[in-house]
Each structure stands twice: as C-alpha cells, then as structure tokens.
Amino acid sequence: MSDLRELKYKRAAVKSQVTRLQHFFESAVPKTEAEARVRQVKLEECWKKFEEIQEEIESAALESASIDDEEECEKQIKEGEAERQLFEANYYKVAEKIEAVINSRQGQNQQVRANDVEPRSEQRTHDVPRGKPKLPEIKLPEFNGDYTKWLFFKNSFEATIDQEATLTPMQKHQYLVGVLRGEALKVVQGYQISNENYVDAWKLLKDTYDNSMIIIETHLDELLQFPTITKEDKADSIRQFVWHIRTHTSSLKSLSQPVDQWETMIIHLAKKKLEFVEQRDWQNLMNDRTPEIMPKLEDFLKFLTDRSNTLRVLNQGKTKQVPSKVTTQKKPNKKVSLIVTSSECSFCKGNHSIYKCEELQKLSPEDRKKEIINKQLCINCLGSGHYARDCKSSSCKKCSKRHNTLLHRNVESQSKESDTATVNYCGQENSKENEKSAKEVKEEESTMRVYCAQRTESTVLLSTARVNAYDIKGKAHTCRVLLDPGSQSNMVTESLATKLRLPNKREYRAISGINQAKSSTTKITEIHIESRDKEFSANIECLILPSITEQLPQKEIDVNRIIVPKHGIMADPVFNEPGEIDMLIGAGLYWKILIGTPRNQIKGQPSLQS
Structure with missing residues (x-):
C-alpha cells in the first residue's frame, strides 16, 4: 500500500508540472518561440512519465485487490480511466497553446524576412511552401466496445486520422486496427487491411456503435450504479463518486438530454449512497431551501468535493503522526512467543x-x-x-x-465393535485381486466383505444438425446447432457472430440454468438460418455468449453399433464425432422443425425423427 501511495504522489507531481505549463501559456506575458519549444519537449516528457506511472498504479492496485472482488477491480479500472481522461484533456490544451505560439512566432519571422528581401525575389518566396512544424505525438484513445466511450473515441479518431488528408486509406485502416481492443476489434477483423476495405470497416464500426439511444441508455444505467464509498479510503471513494456523476451527466448533456431537469432526482438517489455523517451534514446545509429554490447538482458535487479534500488533509496529518506515536506509546503486558522450527524430518x-x-x-x-x-x-x-x-x-x-x-x-470401518470394512465399488477385471486381498486381511486381523458390481456405461446423443447461417452480405456459412426444447432462448457463440459480422443491439438478458446457475449477456443479434436442403428457413433472435457448451458428443461413438437407415440423410452427418456447438435453437423454433413421431424406438438405440 505504501508503494501505491508513492506512485500516486509521483503522478500528482507530473500533473502539477502540466498545470504549471498551462498557467504559463495562459498568462499575458509574451512568449518566444524558443520558450515554447523547450516547454514542448517538457510536455512530452510529462506524457511519457504519466503513462508509465499510471500503468504501475493500475497494476499495483489490481494486485492488492482480491481476485474474487469484481467490484474492487472494476473500481480500480474506472479510477484509472478517469485519471487518464483528465490528464489527456489538460495535455491537449497545453499542446494546442504551444503550437499556437510557435505558429504565431514563425509567421512573424517570415513576415520580417519577406520585408527585407528584394522585390524581385518576392514572387519566388511565395512559391516556396512553408515547412509544417513538428507536431507533438498524440496518443489515440483505445476502444474496446464500451458504448460510454464511443463518442470520445469517434471524435478523436475522426479529428486525428479519418480527416487527415495526408494519410492513405491503408494507413488509416492500420491506425484503426491498432487502437481497437476486445469486442470492437472482432467487428472489423474480417476486413483485410487495404485501401479498399478501410471505408467499409470504419462504416461497419460506426453502424455497430454509433447508436444514440443505446449510448444514452448505457450512460443512464452506469449513472445510477453509483460506486460504493468505503471507510478504509473514504476520501478517494468520495472523489470517485463525484467523477462518476460528472462523467455521465456531461456525456448525457452532450447527447442533448435534459439533465438539468433531473438534478433533484439524481441528488436524491445519490444521497442515499452516502454514509450517515455526509447525509446529515448535507441535510443541515439544505434546511433553509424551499421547493422554489432547490439545490443544484453542482452544489451537491461541490459539497462532496470539499468533504473529500478535508478528509485527505486529515488523513495526511494522521500519517505524519504515526512514527511519533509508535516511539512514545508503550503497550504493557504484551508477550511475544517465538517458535524455532527445524527442517529435520522427525521420521x-x-x-x-x-x-x-x-x-x-x-x-x-x-x-x-x-x-x-x-x-x-x-x-x-x-x-x-x-x-x-x-x-x-x-x-x-x-x-x-x-x-x-x-x-x-480412505476405507473407514462401518462398525466400531467389529472391524468389518466395505469396498463400495470395484471393476469386474479386478474382482479376483480384491477377493485375494480380502482373504489376506481376514487371516491377519479382521473380516473384510467385498461387494463387486459391474458398471455399464451409457451415452446420450443430443439432437444436433448442420444449417446455413447468412452473414451481412448474404453469404452462407455452415454451422453446427444444438436443438434444445428445454431452452427458452436461442443462443450463438461470439466467434460465429463475429464471423457473420451482423449488427447487434445492447440489451441486458439474465440466463439461469441447472442448479439455479446464473449468467447474463448484453448483446443480441438476429440471424437468418436455412436448412441444407433449403426447404426450411427462419429469422431467429439469438443471445451472444462466449461459448454455449462443451464439445458434443464428449467422445467419439462407434457408428457400427448404432442402427441407422442406409439411405437416410442425417441432419448432422458427423453426429458421432466430438465438435464445437456454434448455435443453440430453443423451444420457440424446436417444435416447428420436427415432423412426425420418433422412429427406431429400440432399447439402447437412438431415436430417429424427421
């Protein structure tokens, strides 16, 4: 924890350097080109230091958090994102001001040189293009499919890459693939990097994520999931709480949402997440307010920010006093026991x-x-x-x-009075061996009863089929489906959905299974499927999941032991070989697919049905 605190102090020092650079260029004091260039180099160094320190902070924070504590891990990730956004905003402001000073001074110098040259060289001077100044390296934000970060990513990418005339489409395509991660990268992975495919890849990405309604709903969901304020680090928790509200309300305002009309409701919901002390102090502060003069959201956030700053100052004071307390205070009657262990084996x-x-x-x-x-x-x-x-x-x-x-x-005696042991199970091949060992034990010390049973293995074949699924361009892809009348939903794997490159929508769906096992998904797509003989087709809505089940069947089955019609066409020709399941068709379509009643109802043999 001390290492993490030191890293945060280093990060604060870097941020202070950028703030001082910002104040320097915002002041009214005239700046020279040399001053601007020197500080430009310093700004680049600050950027690199911040990136290195922030990565170390995130790694240390995630290592200190429990692996099973998903809320703590998510909190650390959001804190890192907020810190990066604030630093990037200040960085770009300072970089723009530096470029403005350099361009201004270069323009003045060129004007002076133009006035000093002879008139005959004036036309030649105008014909020579002025060299472009070297811009600072701008790190593009990454995008992993989070709708709340789409607008920021799209605006940044279009301003720096998409609208840059000096870049070829292939270069733009390379930049695009380089900043995409996770789900977003899978959307465009089907396009080979080339001049011709860039426009289609960028359009598909915008068609997938540039959905204002989904973005607004996602921001609303995130806004109402307020972060938890912990007692261990209350100052930072409150600061994260404030950032959370500011981030999502600002995004909703940029999407033309009437956030100002929701302020009373947001304050009411957010207040319930505070501890009793903060709720009491806020209520005392608002006692004189009337319904006509209700507190604004900015008043509430300022109250929390002041409380966070106060707690940080008090915590720093406690930290400094710790060494003196340790040296002056004595704890009487405290005994320490030391145990010396030896590595020598006692046996x-x-x-x-x-x-x-x-x-x-x-x-x-x-x-x-x-x-x-x-x-x-x-x-x-x-x-x-x-x-x-x-x-x-x-x-x-x-x-x-x-x-x-x-x-x-491992084999416990069932009765304390008689030393009679019971073997619960043994294979048929080892029965003679077990009987022999039982007789030996009986002769030496006790009576052993051996119960032998032959275990018969059975395999249940689930209904599988091969169908054609059509991608966004109408091209058919053969996939393997599992027919499950016990499922209320249809499902498809992420790998097949990515291969089909179909648009998906964001909608939360809960999934429950055997023994009330629960999972969920937020991605849904619609797929057009068709039988291989093209006699049946349907459009089905599928939940997108990382995987549906394990390989089916679990092991290869000898088809010579199964009664199958010689001239019959199987829906899944390789039903006996283990393979991946790409799609699950539930009860909604299951009963529309089957025709007639099952045949070949012989004990120990699979049933056949059209």
Missing part, C-alpha cells in the same frame, strides 16, 4: 519436512499411524513434545477428526 531424520517425507508416504495410513505412535509423535500435527489432545493445530481435512490428513484411512 527419517532427513533434511526436509515430515509432510514431504517419501519414506513415510510409502506406507499405508495404518502403518503410518503405527510408526508415528512408536516414535512418540503427535498424530495430529506429526510434531514432538505433546499429544493430540493438547495439539492446537487443525484436524484432518477429510473427516475433521483429531489426526493428520496423512493418517486418514
């Missing part, structure tokens, strides 16, 4: 832990226990100097009894 005296002793692990659990007792070791922790009844270590991880897991017997 074989080797240079390793007893838990890794190969000699001990070669023995059966019963023999291990006898040897441990003979060496007067604890049967619970395998240590020396005490017995199991006084041992404070944890018990067996398999049965929770007071013995070590290494001493656990």
Whole structure:
C-alpha cells in the first residue's frame, strides 16, 4: 500500500508540472518561440512519465485487490480511466497553446524576412511552401466496445486520422486496427487491411456503435450504479463518486438530454449512497431551501468535493503522526512467543519436512499411524513434545477428526465393535485381486466383505444438425446447432457472430440454468438460418455468449453399433464425432422443425425423427 501511495504522489507531481505549463501559456506575458519549444519537449516528457506511472498504479492496485472482488477491480479500472481522461484533456490544451505560439512566432519571422528581401525575389518566396512544424505525438484513445466511450473515441479518431488528408486509406485502416481492443476489434477483423476495405470497416464500426439511444441508455444505467464509498479510503471513494456523476451527466448533456431537469432526482438517489455523517451534514446545509429554490447538482458535487479534500488533509496529518506515536506509546503486558522450527524430518531424520517425507508416504495410513505412535509423535500435527489432545493445530481435512490428513484411512470401518470394512465399488477385471486381498486381511486381523458390481456405461446423443447461417452480405456459412426444447432462448457463440459480422443491439438478458446457475449477456443479434436442403428457413433472435457448451458428443461413438437407415440423410452427418456447438435453437423454433413421431424406438438405440 505504501508503494501505491508513492506512485500516486509521483503522478500528482507530473500533473502539477502540466498545470504549471498551462498557467504559463495562459498568462499575458509574451512568449518566444524558443520558450515554447523547450516547454514542448517538457510536455512530452510529462506524457511519457504519466503513462508509465499510471500503468504501475493500475497494476499495483489490481494486485492488492482480491481476485474474487469484481467490484474492487472494476473500481480500480474506472479510477484509472478517469485519471487518464483528465490528464489527456489538460495535455491537449497545453499542446494546442504551444503550437499556437510557435505558429504565431514563425509567421512573424517570415513576415520580417519577406520585408527585407528584394522585390524581385518576392514572387519566388511565395512559391516556396512553408515547412509544417513538428507536431507533438498524440496518443489515440483505445476502444474496446464500451458504448460510454464511443463518442470520445469517434471524435478523436475522426479529428486525428479519418480527416487527415495526408494519410492513405491503408494507413488509416492500420491506425484503426491498432487502437481497437476486445469486442470492437472482432467487428472489423474480417476486413483485410487495404485501401479498399478501410471505408467499409470504419462504416461497419460506426453502424455497430454509433447508436444514440443505446449510448444514452448505457450512460443512464452506469449513472445510477453509483460506486460504493468505503471507510478504509473514504476520501478517494468520495472523489470517485463525484467523477462518476460528472462523467455521465456531461456525456448525457452532450447527447442533448435534459439533465438539468433531473438534478433533484439524481441528488436524491445519490444521497442515499452516502454514509450517515455526509447525509446529515448535507441535510443541515439544505434546511433553509424551499421547493422554489432547490439545490443544484453542482452544489451537491461541490459539497462532496470539499468533504473529500478535508478528509485527505486529515488523513495526511494522521500519517505524519504515526512514527511519533509508535516511539512514545508503550503497550504493557504484551508477550511475544517465538517458535524455532527445524527442517529435520522427525521420521527419517532427513533434511526436509515430515509432510514431504517419501519414506513415510510409502506406507499405508495404518502403518503410518503405527510408526508415528512408536516414535512418540503427535498424530495430529506429526510434531514432538505433546499429544493430540493438547495439539492446537487443525484436524484432518477429510473427516475433521483429531489426526493428520496423512493418517486418514480412505476405507473407514462401518462398525466400531467389529472391524468389518466395505469396498463400495470395484471393476469386474479386478474382482479376483480384491477377493485375494480380502482373504489376506481376514487371516491377519479382521473380516473384510467385498461387494463387486459391474458398471455399464451409457451415452446420450443430443439432437444436433448442420444449417446455413447468412452473414451481412448474404453469404452462407455452415454451422453446427444444438436443438434444445428445454431452452427458452436461442443462443450463438461470439466467434460465429463475429464471423457473420451482423449488427447487434445492447440489451441486458439474465440466463439461469441447472442448479439455479446464473449468467447474463448484453448483446443480441438476429440471424437468418436455412436448412441444407433449403426447404426450411427462419429469422431467429439469438443471445451472444462466449461459448454455449462443451464439445458434443464428449467422445467419439462407434457408428457400427448404432442402427441407422442406409439411405437416410442425417441432419448432422458427423453426429458421432466430438465438435464445437456454434448455435443453440430453443423451444420457440424446436417444435416447428420436427415432423412426425420418433422412429427406431429400440432399447439402447437412438431415436430417429424427421
């Protein structure tokens, strides 16, 4: 955590340097071209430092967060995005002002030189084009398919790449592919980079994501999912809370939404996410307000910003006082116990832990226990100097009894009075071996009953078929579908949806399965499918998922053991070979596909149906 704090201090120092550059160029003091160029180099250095520090902060923050804590990981990612957007905005402002100063000074210098030259050379001077100044390197924002970031990405890409006349279409296509990630990259992966394909690839990307209604709905959903304010880092949590509201309200305003008319509702919903202290202080601050003079959203955000700054100052004061408290305060009656452990094995005296002793692990659990007792070791922790009844270590991880897991017997006796053991299952091939071992155990110490049963394996063939799915250009692609009358929805894999390059819409759909297992998706598309003999076709709405199920069947089936009509045409000619499932057709279409009743209803054989 201390490393993360140091990185944030370094990031703040870089941001302060950019702010000082901004104040310098906003001041009324005249600037020379040399001053502008020197600070231009400094601005580039600040950009590189910020990128390096921000990447280290995000890596350290994600490592400190729990892997299973999705909310914490999402919080860290959003915080990084907000920091980048703020820094980029200031960077571009300063870069524009530097370019304005350089261009202005160069224009003045050229005018002076033009006045000094002879008139006969005037025409020649005008014919020579002025060299373009070297622009600072602008890093294009990346886009991964998040609708809330689409407008920012589109405007940036069009301003810097798409509308740049000096770039060829192939170069623009290369830039486009270079800044796309995840789902967005899959949309245009079907286009080979070339001069001819750039326009189509950029158009397909805009057709997919340039949807104002989806963007507005996505921003509204995100706005109402307020981040959690934690007690451990309350100042930063409140600051993230403010950024969250500002980001989405500003985006909605740019989309011509009447955000000003929603301010009372937004304040009411956001206030409920605050802790009691902040709610109380805000209410006390607003006691004198009337319905005619309701507080504005900006007042609410300013109140939270001031509270965040106050908490940050107080936390910094606490941090500085920690060393003095540690040195002055004494904690009486505090005892520290030190335990010195040896790596020598208590069983074989080797240079390793007893838990890794190969000699001990070669023995059966019963023999291990006898040897441990003979060496007067604890049967619970395998240590020396005490017995199991006084041992404070944890018990067996398999049965929770007071013995070590290494001493656990896989075959437990059913009755304490008689040492009768039961083998729950054994294969037919090993039955004689088990009987022999049972007789040996009976002669030595106890009676063993062996129950043998032959396990018969069976395989259930699910209904699969090969159909043609048509892409955005009307080209047919053969895919493998699973017919499932128990499903209420149709589904398609992301790989097939990307291959078809069909537009999809954003809509949240919850999916529940066996044992109430829950998942969800936010992408839906419509696919036109047709049977291979072209006698049946339909348009179906499919939920887009990363995968539908494992390979079906799970292992190859011997078709010689199955009764199949010789001249019959199978819907899936390779039904017996394991393969990927590209699409699932649910009950809505299932009963429209089948004709007649099942045939070949022989026990142990699959049923056939048209």
